[in-house]
Amino acid sequence: DVVQLEVLLLGPPKVSEKVNPRQSVRLGRTAKLPCPVEGDPLPIMIWSKDGRNINGGWTRFKVLQHSLRIKEVETDDAGTYICRAINGFGSANINYTLIVIVRPRFTEPAKMRRRVIERPVGSSVRLKCTASGNPNPDIVWLKDSKPLVDEEGGERKKKRWTLSLKNLTPEHSGKYTCHVSNKAGEINATYKVEVIQRTISKPILTGTHPVNTTVDYGGTTSFQCKVRSDVKPVIQWLKRVEPGDENKFNSTIEVGEYRFVVLPTGEVWSRPDGSYLNKLLISRAKEEDAGMYICLGANTKGYSFRSAYLTVLPDRKSQPSSIPPVPYQSLPWPVIIGIPAGVAFILGTALLWFYQSKRTCTSSSSALPAAQRLPAASRDRACPALPAQSTTADKDSLSYEEYLAHQQLLLAQGGAGLAPKVYPKIYTDIHTHTHSHVNGKVHQHQHIHYQC
Template sequence: MCESLTYSWLYGSSTDRILSQNERKFISLDGTLFFSYVTSEDEDSYACSLSVYSTQSGHYGPFFRLISSTPKLFNSTFPPKLDSSQPQIFPEDPKLGDSIYLECFAYANPIPQYKWSRVDGKPLPSRSHTSNYGRVLKIEKVNYGDAGKYKCVATNSFGAAAGEVHVKLRAPPSILQGLHDRLIPTESNISFECLLSNADSYSSVEWFKDAKPIVPLLLPAEKRKRLRIDHNVLHLKSADETDSGVYQCVVSNDVGSSSSSALLTVKDSSPVFPPNAMPRKVFAALGSTVSIPCIFEASPRFHGKWADAGGSRLPQKGRIRDEEGIMSIEKVLHEDAGLFFCTAHNKLGKSHAQVQLIVVNKPSIKTNYLDEETVNMSCEVELTCENSEECPEALFEWRINDRPAKEYPSLKSKVHEKKSGHKGRHLKQKVDLEVPKSLASGQQIGRFACSSLYGGSSEVITKPQLPSPIALTVEQMEEDGKDKRKSFD
């Protein structure tokens, strides 16, 4: 069906008399004229008229006479029976984003009622509505969620008939993973892949470089040996600087196309540590594990090598080791603190970067019973920095009985920071938490855990124990000189 074409029917051998649709008469979008049942009044002359919207023109065919072959059956009653072409879909091969029409027509007397549903039990799309006495279901701007089988049921007092139509959607090809910019050294190999789904694997794929089609047969013999195209994958061997440029893949089918592009730079360069790529200082909690990658740019690229303050290279195994350019230290000790150096080199030169490892103790938790009703919890960490402004904020966080403190509205917390020493080099960060003993369940107030950027600590807090009552004995002398003893508990 083409949306620029519309059909109508003329009757009575006149081009001025246009047949109107009603519950009994139905004109399909493909132009077919249906009668639910035939009456004597339907025996007339008919002609199909076609209008072309784009050219504002129209045509109509010759008139023909409708004669009933069974006049005795006029107005006879019978249950619904779907036409062999029903239900059907327009357009027949819809694509994603189209508005589609599902038609359903049944011969029946009395005239049937129509009901649409999805076979999978899901509700009809919110963008759908019925028209033409329920015979047409329109779904606007279909998406993948609208695909599937739809069921039409025609019912009258003598029975019912049902049919199904399958909505399958076509769409432009989709590139699941596009191309990415690449920087490679000379003499290296590279592949660009436009990753496609299985449904798009048979789509047409074209490759371009700097907006010009790549046709291997038209390339110079030397370059043809180095470049190979396997449908959605482009392979390039022994790249040189002339291979630099913008590469693009264009995937097409009869619905549309998708594309992806990337810049390939073939260049040799000496190692460089980009600004702020490597931290100058790394704080590690005592007993924790720390990993520091050596981040640099170079072409060709090799792994950086780590060394300690004395210049000795770190081994590949052990508690302190170099794992292909990543320095790892397990169970950090105070004596691990100091400078470490990463050296990056290739055939064009080398470069260095240094990192200072600062080891701090894990936070400690202290408890202070303010009064009979309140317990004060404090979590603190002590740092030493050349400049206190360089000390990262601890970012304390409390958890009570494995639940965030914010879930306890009765708790009050406050963060403190205290500087001491020359130029404030010594810094103490602390967070206080006031805990009402009404939070207690039995004798135990709860398990408190404090976490921070420098590690964490936990402690179980109980109610303070009051001393047991003391039994007192009081002696009293009577007037008659005899002792009498009374006890008070």
């Protein structure tokens, strides 16, 4: 009987208690999703988020025996979670939708820095409180801590994050507060609006602009004009037409003694200090762009203007060179031909002389017997050596007296083998004369003929 009872308890997993399929958690907190499933045998729990199985690599996620824990919840953790319990008899699923609650915050704080706003009667103002959060926050506008009620006449217009006040009157002065909230928290921002009762006066050009400007030819520059006015003014740029150039323009206007042409005007920007700004851009400046420019600011009460001059530097590419070119003067053709010919003649003569000297010395020296040749130093002194045939025997050079003694020795030994020409650069020949005198004496002497 006991065995039969155990068989009856075996089966697929089952959800043991009811759960809320929508779970909420605040940003940065810890979320815990339960999975109350029972079964025999004990089922295995598998968790997934948006179709992806959760594993050990998900550092902030931890799968427990009957739940899933998420630490320090982030906005990306929101999504669909499924707990799937499996055993040998089947499976069971529990689905969750996790909502991460984020308290409201202002998304454009730079546009909310100016909290005290002054406007004249009849003008308009816009108050912004752009915010975000999860779930989407609600916004409520208050004036002097009381809910703002829409009035007839369209003086107030509310969008989701902006409050527009038009045709201002002194009654619009006060403190305006935007109250932004959701289930995670709330934030507030307060503006102080002062509607000034004063008559509208003509515009005033503030600051120093426009100022005189210089630009390179083909360059880009700009004039700017800053106008203070109780209402939005009309800002217009004019350029003075030089005398004689009136026919170049379709239409001109006369102001005093001069005529001006109206230039295209860009957008007029409203500045936080209540003034208005406009810029005139001049690109690819040319000579005809130079001249007087006027910024004119006007409203229903009058106008104000201020002038400035633009100077365009000359085009450097079109200017002739300040240094006149030196005209090329050609040399006479006899000089052009004579100079190279003279150099070639001098070099050829020098080479021919060196070659002839070497050839004569070598042939005459080698024709003598070894015993009758002068030492090497004497030959080198007799024949000028070429640079490539230098000698180291300069210290052994032979004097003229030593040379004569050497020749006398040769004569004493017979003199028969003397050659008629030994060193043609020093002497031509050597011969001996014998004379008999009347007194019976015999005189013998030697003749040496030199060649200079």
